[in-house]
Amino acid sequence: MVGDLLDDRYQIESRLGAGGMSVVWRAWDRVLERAVAVKVLAGAQAAAQGARQRIQAEARAAAGLWHPHVTSVYDYGEHTDAAGRPVSYVVMELLPGQNLSRRLAAGPLPPAAAMRTCAQVAEALAAAHERDLVHRDIKPSNVMLTPAGVKVVDFGIASTVGRPELEADGQLLGTAAYLAPERLEGGTVLPASDVYALGLLLYRTLTNELPWSAETPTQMMNAHVYVDPAPLPAIEGVSPEVQRLLDRCLARDPADRPGAGEVAMALHGLTDDAERRVDETAQRVPAAPVSAPATAGSSAGRRRRIPRAVSIPLVLTAAAGIIALLLPQFSADDGSSGGAASRPGATPPGTAFDAPAADPSASRQTSGGPAPVSRPSRTLAVPPEPARPTAGASASASVGRTTPPGAGQPAGPSGAAPTLASAEPGTPVEALGGVVTVLCTGDQARVVSLVPAPGYSIKDQNSGPAREIKVVLLSTANQSEVKARCDDGRPIPKIKETRR
Incomplete structure (x- = not known):
């Protein structure tokens, strides 16, 4: 689709995101000379009458609603591609952020x-x-x-x-x-x-x-x-x-x-x-001395x-x-x-x-039916975020928290140096119980640094290299279980926080 010209006006430049029903492209509006986002039905949805009616209804709904906090819709059209198939699309403002x-x-x-x-x-x-x-x-x-x-x-x-x-x-x-x-x-x-x-x-x-x-x-x-x-x-x-x-x-x-x-x-x-x-x-609390910066594992510096x-x-x-x-x-x-x-x-x-x-x-x-519902234990799993922005988003929208490995790492609860401390690169995974830095090599994950939070100690660990690493950190009241596996060279964490 890159290079296509929709209705002699919208020049498709690059792909911003994709889903099961549609693809969002960055395009250039030749008439008004501005960058726009173009949402196009994809796959089997492109020819489905119901899907085409729905995307047209979406365009009408948003276009009729002007508000500073609602994305603007500029245009709707139906284009016939080189194979003679109808292509429905919506043109929207291209949003930074x-x-x-x-x-x-x-x-x-x-x-x-x-x-x-x-x-x-x-x-x-x-x-x-x-x-x-x-x-x-x-x-x-x-x-x-x-x-x-x-x-x-x-x-x-x-x-x-x-x-x-x-x-x-x-x-x-x-x-x-x-x-x-x-x-x-x-x-x-x-x-x-x-x-x-x-x-x-x-x-x-x-x-x-x-x-x-x-x-x-x-x-x-x-x-x-x-x-x-x-x-x-x-x-x-x-x-x-x-x-x-x-x-x-x-x-x-x-x-x-x-x-x-x-x-x-x-x-x-x-x-x-x-x-x-x-x-x-801020007015009541004096600034911390410059010589004592907060560290990744400290209660002051770890959010x-x-x-x-x-x-x-x-x-x-x-x-x-x-x-x-x-x-x-x-x-x-x-x-x-x-x-x-x-x-x-x-x-x-x-x-x-x-x-x-x-x-x-x-x-x-x-299962044999719905699982019984009880008060949740607040067990949460983190699926990977595809590097694909929502309609109109810029392609460089990835945000993550990183901590330089080995920088200012404190001693563990007992005063000894943290287990597996290392200057090797990696991606920090932060749980309530501490910061686990994981390095991916292909599909193999390895723990290169482990800094327990104050009051936590290491109960169990499989530091790899393995398809999945696991670290369990324990305090008197809580347990943090950190797992991570690698996908496309980056760790995909799964964190379980429970009360003891």
Whole structure:
């Protein structure tokens, strides 16, 4: 497709991202002489009438909604390629920056930044709701962080208030981790469903977790309906008002949730409060001596980092009772469609669950029915993030936290030098229990440095070289289990944090 000219106007230059249904390209608009992003249906979807109607509806929905925090749609067209096949495409603004999902790979946002980000998302949703438009797929990969602020993207499954939630074929569109309980009942489209997803987005940006743990789509849907969300952990700069706002956004009854405009106003006020707390703290606490910098393993220099929970796009067909996972679109927690034609817990025996192909460590699982739902142990797995930005994102959006190996590493809890300390290069993987630096050589992983956090000791370790390394770090109250395997020369971590 590179080099193609769509309708004698849009010159395709390079590929930005791809998913199961579409590809996003960087293109040059010859008429207005500017760079744009062009979303094109791909594969079997290119000729499917339903998919073409959906991408046209997406263009119309977003084009009719002008707002500083909504990505702009410039054009829609249908082009005939060299083989005579129709190609539907949407032309959008090319956004600099990265999506929120990729930013969270480096850890949770500072409280003020998290609340400001979600306040701007809420403003975008309030504008959409005023036009009776419901996004239905609010999640980190659909939030772009740009120099000008937040941009909400991908109105591909947006719908109008009052329309049936289920498609004509019985599918429910969305992403399992962010589905409001009422959506699973298959009623009508409600703005309150976006507010529920917004509450989960706020929890995620503050903690880099979801308030439940789940390993399958069925468990996740059960959690939305039956499991009370875990309260926010204690976070410096986050007031009790934030928890109260979260409780309202995550209320099971949509009538009990605030409107998106009210959430935006509340979050802006809470952001100002969080920034004021930071300023007051900075005035009270003297600067640290230059001669004693914080180190990677110290409590002062190491920020809490917990990997994100897996959010899984799905389609649940009532007739067959089968959960089939779609390919992720543009990020690991992406998914333009999903479904549930019956309430959670109604999946018949023999349900199959295929993890997304983006996760090389995932395996096929089968069960005799939904797993029982109980209070989660907050076990989280990190799938690899494909280096593919969301629609309109720049191609260089990868962000990660790195620590120079061996630089300023402290002694372990007993005062002895850290185990496996090394000056070799590698990628640090940070858990509550410490920092494990992993080096990949082909598909072999090896631990080249291990710095336990204060109060933690090494309980078990397989430092490789191996297809997967494993380190278990133990304190009196907690256990951190760090695993990592290699994919394309970079470590893919999996971290499990549990209380003893």
